[in-house]
Amino acid sequence: MEEAVRTRGLVKRFGQQVAVAGVDLIVPKGSFAGLVGPNGAGKTTTLSMVTGLLRPDYGTIAIDGFDVWADPLNVKSRIGVLPEGLRLFERLSGRELLLYNGQLRGIPRAQVQQRAEELLRVMDLTEAQDKLVVDYSTGMRKKIGLAAALLHNPEVLFLDEPFEGVDPVSANTLVEVLQRYTGSGSTVIFSSHVMDLVERLCDWVSVMSRGFIVAQGPVAEVRQGRTLNEAFLDLVGARGHGDGEGLSWLGSR
Amino acid sequence: MTGTFVRLKLRLIAGSLRGDLVRQLGFGFSVFAAVVCALLGFLLFSLVSLTPDEMALRIGATVFTVAVLGWVVVPLLAFGLDETLDPSRLALFPLTTRQLALGMFAASATGAWPIASLVALFGALVGLSRGIGGVLLGLVAVPLVFALCLVASRLVTTALSGALRSRRGRDMLAVAVVFVVLLTQLPNLLVNRGLPSASMEMFTSAADTLRWTPPGLAAHAIADGGLAGLLDLLILAAVVVLLGWLWIIALRAALVRPDSSNQGGSVRRSRRKGLLPDGKLGAVIAKELKYARREPRGRVAWFTAVAVSGVMLFSFTGQGWGGFGLAIGPAMIAAIMIGVQSANTFGIDGRSLWMNAVAFGTDRDLRTDFAGRQLANFLISGPLLAVVATAGSVLAGNALWAVPATLLAWGMLGVAMGTGSLMSVLSPYTYPERMNAFSGAAPGQGGQAFVAGLGAMAGAGLLVLPVLIPTVFFAQWVSGIAVVYGAAMAWGGRRIASRIGFRRMPELLEAVSRPT
Numbered sequence: 056m057e058e059a060v061r062t063r064g065l066v067k068r069f070g071q072q073v074a075v076a077g078v079d080l081i082v083p084k085g086s087f088a089g090l091v092g093p094n095g096a097g098k099t100t101t102l103s104m105v106t107g108l109l110r111p112d113y114g115t116i117a118i119d120g121f122d123v124w125a126d127p128l129n130v131k132s133r134i135g136v137l138p139e140g141l142r143l144f145e146r147l148s149g150r151e152l153l154l155y156n157g158q159l160r161g162i163p164r165a166q167v168q169q170r171a172e173e174l175l176r177v178m179d180l181t182e183a184q185d186k187l188v189v190d191y192s193t194g195m196r197k198k199i200g201l202a203a204a205l206l207h208n209p210e211v212l213f214l215d216e217p218f219e220g221v222d223p224v225s226a227n228t229l230v231e232v233l234q235r236y237t238g239s240g241s242t243v244i245f246s247s248h249v250m251d252l253v254e255r256l257c258d259w260v261s262v263m264s265r266g267f268i269v270a271q272g273p274v275a276e277v278r279q280g281r282t283l284n285e286a287f288l289d290l291v292g293a294r295g296h297g298d299g300e301g302l303s304w305l306g307s308r
Numbered sequence: 309m310t311g312t313f314v315r316l317k318l319r320l321i322a323g324s325l326r327g328d329l330v331r332q333l334g335f336g337f338s339v340f341a342a343v344v345c346a347l348l349g350f351l352l353f354s355l356v357s358l359t360p361d362e363m364a365l366r367i368g369a370t371v372f373t374v375a376v377l378g379w380v381v382v383p384l385l386a387f388g389l390d391e392t393l394d395p396s397r398l399a400l401f402p403l404t405t406r407q408l409a410l411g412m413f414a415a416s417a418t419g420a421w422p423i424a425s426l427v428a429l430f431g432a433l434v435g436l437s438r439g440i441g442g443v444l445l446g447l448v449a450v451p452l453v454f455a456l457c458l459v460a461s462r463l464v465t466t467a468l469s470g471a472l473r474s475r476r477g478r479d480m481l482a483v484a485v486v487f488v489v490l491l492t493q494l495p496n497l498l499v500n501r502g503l504p505s506a507s508m509e510m511f512t513s514a515a516d517t518l519r520w521t522p523p524g525l526a527a528h529a530i531a532d533g534g535l536a537g538l539l540d541l542l543i544l545a546a547v548v549v550l551l552g553w554l555w556i557i558a559l560r561a562a563l564v565r566p567d568s569s570n571q572g573g574s575v576r577r578s579r580r581k582g583l584l585p586d587g588k589l590g591a592v593i594a595k596e597l598k599y600a601r602r603e604p605r606g607r608v609a610w611f612t613a614v615a616v617s618g619v620m621l622f623s624f625t626g627q628g629w630g631g632f633g634l635a636i637g638p639a640m641i642a643a644i645m646i647g648v649q650s651a652n653t654f655g656i657d658g659r660s661l662w663m664n665a666v667a668f669g670t671d672r673d674l675r676t677d678f679a680g681r682q683l684a685n686f687l688i689s690g691p692l693l694a695v696v697a698t699a700g701s702v703l704a705g706n707a708l709w710a711v712p713a714t715l716l717a718w719g720m721l722g723v724a725m726g727t728g729s730l731m732s733v734l735s736p737y738t739y740p741e742r743m744n745a746f747s748g749a750a751p752g753q754g755g756q757a758f759v760a761g762l763g764a765m766a767g768a769g770l771l772v773l774p775v776l777i778p779t780v781f782f783a784q785w786v787s788g789i790a791v792v793y794g795a796a797m798a799w800g801g802r803r804i805a806s807r808i809g810f811r812r813m814p815e816l817l818e819a820v821s822r823p824t
Contacts, residue, residue: 069327070327106666107665107666107813108665108817108818109814109818110815127668128669128670131666131667131668131669132669134666138662140659142658142660142662142821144595144660146598146602147595147598151595152592155591155594156663156667158586158587158590158591158672159588159591159663159664159667161588162586179597190473203663229428280706
């Protein structure tokens with residue numbers, strides 16, 4: 056099995072709080088991988104470290120065999136990133152954002168223009184291409200962010216919560232583009248809370264809880280006959296706080 | 309409830325300092341500066357007691373008025389030094405407007421700088437009073453003036469907060485800032501133009517008018533120390549209450565006003581397509597030029613640069629400068645100011661800087677980024693400085709000086725951009741995501757901003773001397789070397805900065821994308 060992403064003993068501390076406590080993330084090449092876990096499990100921190108945006112305290116990260124921190128040149132040309140929070144260059148129009156990104160990565164202008172036009176059309180953003188990104192809706196921002204991440208045809212794509220706050224139509228577009236992309240042998244890793252979506256899309260899943268990976272493998276293997284949601288709840292050990300003691304005052308009498 | 313607000317403010321300050329040494333140092337520096345200002349202000353104000361009674365009253369009235377005006381204007385200029393207490397963040401809590409007003413009043417009195425100004429104002433007790441009555445009244449008058457400062461400041465920022473959040477309001481503010489800058493220079497310009505005796509007369513008549521304003525009444529009360537003084541204080545107290553009441557009304561309105569900042573049209577496609585080179589450098593220049601035009605903070609910076617250049621021209625002529633000094637002075641100051649604006653060059657990118665970070669594979673890429681930013685800056689500031697230098701030369705009576713003056717100013721700009729690039733990676737900080745009346749820099753990063761600005765300016769001021777001194781005192785042809793020198797400094801600055809910056813990229817990202 057060839058690995059697109061492999062981390063060993065990844066640790067990140069923020070002051071007293073341990074966000075990531077020793078993560079060995081494995082993602083095989085060509086897979087559509089989901090990274091799932093409850094809030095605060097360390098998904099975003101892990102993805103930030105893997106994409107070279109946050110310095111890990113300990114551990115190593117390899118993407119296609121290249122070390123992220125020792126060999127950034129080889130890594131950065133191979134990855135596309137859509138981080139959490141969608142902080143884009145707000146004062147550029149969608150089209151300008153793509154052109155800027157492409158040229159910054161050294162793609163000739165004519166080629167960037169052609170790719171940008173196609174991406175804008177597929178993402179259904181042609182009409183809004185000359186509007187400033189600051190005026191885009193959440194769905195539009197996710198789509199233009201994904202377009203920017205795909206522009207240089209990366210081999211591995213990292214998406215942090217790509218479907219959160221996106222309307223069903225835009226989500227469908229995103230899914231179609233991503234499925235076509237992994238169909239050609241490229242790798243997608245995305246984090247999500249939505250188990251149904253992960254179950255439907257992914258062939259590989261890594262489950263995080265409290266800074267550790269608690270399960271990892273092909274989706275069928277992790278599920279073991281249960282739904283992914285049930286498997287997830289069992290794995291993170293977070294069942295049944297909602298109907299037990301406490302909160303007796305809540306609700307109408 | 310009021311105590312909760314004070315604790316909230318203290319905790320916000322403490323929280324912003326946690327685990328960040330540079331920021332702690334910056335904060336320490338800021339506190340130190342506040343203490344020095346407090347003591348110095350107190351001392352100077354006390355020394356007023358050495359002047360004749362009439363004069364002491366005039367100075368006192370003027371100082372009090374300036375304090376109040378300062379409290380109103382400075383937060384507006386800095387888009388709110390008091391970053392923590394935006395009423396819209398508190399709107400959903402079940403607080404009465406009175407609780408909110410009292411709490412925010414107490415919170416805005418909390419902090420090093422408010423206390424420093426209070427201490428300095430207490431210097432009036434020594435400086436103005438002429439007896440025990442004056443001291444007793446002063447013990448009431450000074451806190452009243454301080455309250456007036458806070459209430460007036462809060463009233464203005466709150467009343468304008470709605471306008472300052474909309475995009476159109478920000479555009480208006482861009483002009484307003486320039487206007488206020490000009491206004492603060494006005495007395496300076498007038499004094500410079502007139503003779504010393506005439507300006508003394510002007511001060512006397514102005515101060516005699518100020519004596520009847522609310523802060524002037526406070527000064528009079530302390531100087532008087534009798535029944536008339538008591539009456540003064542009653543009027544002052546009434547004014548404070550009135551402003552407070554107006555503030556509460558403004559607050560009530562601000563809490564329910566919707567945010568109207570999101571409507572936008574399309575932008576035109578670039579027409580400079582053929583002019584800029586293809587590739588990374590061209591992309592960065594194009595993006596920077598767009599940001600200078602579209603980003604409100606960029607617009608403010610450039611408006612200010614133009615306005616300050618104009619003011620410099622006037623005040624230099626007014627102060628009786630002539631000869632080569634007048635030709636180069638305004639342009640040099642404009643150049644250093646514009647250069648220092650680049651001392652937090654990644655701040656404008658803020659949270660979107662990651663897009664560059666994931667694209668840059670070597671420090672060479674970052675160097676190209678710096679070069680693009682510097683070139684874009686020069687595309688705007690180069691012509692501007694040439695105009696200022698030419699105007700200065702014409703005013704100085706020798707239009708030919710325009711050539712060495714322009715070259716020297718460009719050299720100065722290059723040096724300042726070099727030190728600015730360096731400070732951008734050494735002391736980066738977050739600009740607030742949306743300018744509004746309440747948030748300035750990210751909470752607690754004011755000291756860092758100060759260090760970046762001062763470092764860039766002091767560095768540039770020192771490094772320019774090797775070409776400035778020969779040009780001024782020996783031969784003007786040295787200015788030709790100054791341009792080359794400036795370009796070399798800019799190059800060196802971005803070379804070192806890109807090496808440091810590339811290695812510190814994650815820390816840089818973190819510093820410019822603090823939550824605001």
